[in-house]
Amino acid sequence: DARVTQTPRHKVTEMGQEVTMRCQPILGHNTVFWYRQTMMQGLELLAYFRNRAPLDDSGMPKDRFSAEMPDATLATLKIQPSEPRDSAVYFCASGLAKLAGGPGGETQYFGPGTRLLVL
């Protein structure tokens, strides 16, 4: 049963500390997405990668957030320094994009999320 895995599942940290969240996409998927979910803003796209290359990170605060894919089996989202307003659930999702794009859109498989609380 292929699933997206995320670690840690929960993280409590103090303001100013560095936070690193990790995601293992489903084997064979070529697209990885990072989302943030809060009660006020809902589910927001932060960044996404295709074949490990960043395609769009316009939703991500550039001064403190960074996203990378060191290899095809690992995606990371880092916050440095963290702030209380970063408290949220961060989801990773992976999918298999059609080579030529198209109107259907690939199915995105979400991980269980990392619940982050910055005090």
Added chain:
Amino acid sequence: TQLLEQSPQFLSIQEGENLTVYCNSSSVFSSLQWYRQEPGEGPVLLVTVVTGGEVKKLKRLTFQFGDARKDSSLHITAAQPGDTGLYLCAGAVYGGATNKLIFGTGTLLAVQP
């Protein structure tokens, strides 16, 4: 900015009742997806609709894509407690290389036994 507004935001009903959730936008989407999210988990895809006017059925759930591909609805017949969860619509924006999803504001459904 492309926005997807869902209504109602919250819905609490009794088992056996019918309900409809709406997803509206002023933007046109290449496709629209519906997800259900349970507490402590990520969203899970229920259906994708692509063609304007398309209707898809998944057991007691009926999904419709508006003719102009700007809106969608989800109708649940004879709701059951297992239908409880957060329902999210998501519009796909075709970016050439891949599709980006814009998620709706969500509808939290509680079905009481």
